[in-house]
Amino acid sequence: MSSTRDIDALIEMMAKLPGLGPRSARRAVLQLIRKRALQMEPLADLMTSVAATACECRNCGNIGTQPVCDICLSNERATGQICVVEDVGDLWAMERSGVFKGRYHVLGGTLSALDAIGPETLRIPKLSERVESEEVTEVILALNATVDGLTTAHYIADQLDGRCRITSLAQGVPIGGELDYLDDGTITAALNARREV
């Protein structure tokens, strides 16, 4: 590499992002340097600002820039319905489909004996709490159709049994598939065809 240390370091850091390898990181950095005022400076500023302000909603686990997120604060979202997702990427996927009008609960993963991830790590006690405090009538489990996702769904269904309606996304989620890879139409179909657990 002939470039100076900072440029090399920048390429190396960019190459760690999902979706970018060393080669596309080099292309990205060259483009950024060429479009310095239009792309690189605004991107650096935004990144600095997001790094300083991004935080998890203390109610639902969504990422925002305030202690409680826009969705939890919104008057336009139905109370009484909570959609449980594994991570924020899945929440964004649900939001893009535009079909769900309630609130979310982001687990931050799935139960995993192997990785020693238990209910406390996953905000499951907080979910249980919200079912009471927000007078929830339905919990929609929108977890990935993986073994760990199904295990987690069953565990949550057991915990909340008898306290509210518990449904899960059904039709349209392929076996082994991950929500974030589905198109909006599939997510809409899966939500509309949700069934009792």
Add this chain to the structure above:
Amino acid sequence: MSSTRDIDALIEMMAKLPGLGPRSARRAVLQLIRKRALQMEPLADLMTSVAATACECRNCGNIGTQPVCDICLSNERATGQICVVEDVGDLWAMERSGVFKGRYHVLGGTLSALDAIGPETLRIPKLSERVESEEVTEVILALNATVDGLTTAHYIADQLDGRCRITSLAQGVPIGGELDYLDDGTITAALNARREV
């Protein structure tokens, strides 16, 4: 999108980078937020610093952080041999192969009647100047094997005719191929098998 404006804007800017689309930009931003101290803050700082310092070498057109780049300043690089490339990505590709020990001249594109790109835009007068001032004995044309690349190679060969040896990468560069896509071995083979124009 449920995220606040800065996060949305960051995703949108990231999605403009080569190699990243909207989906991988979302993944990248989520990862950055999760690894804030380890990835996001250093990346933002590096980007700010590179945006402030990156510049083109006034001798060869390479990107560095000083008016004249490391390669042009180095005592360990052979004088007398200049390798002409289209852009900095190609220079980096040559450097990764490690086979070339001389200096570079980055054109910044190829001649193109269609896009009205003439010799002046491409630092060709500067190349001609360097052939005298640096007592160059060989100019190696390492341009992409595209129509515009070949046109540019012929133009430069005409301009420098009789003033020094003029060679071009030959064996190993596929027709229509671009240098930056080649593996190091292919670049090495192409350089070793270079021929007179």
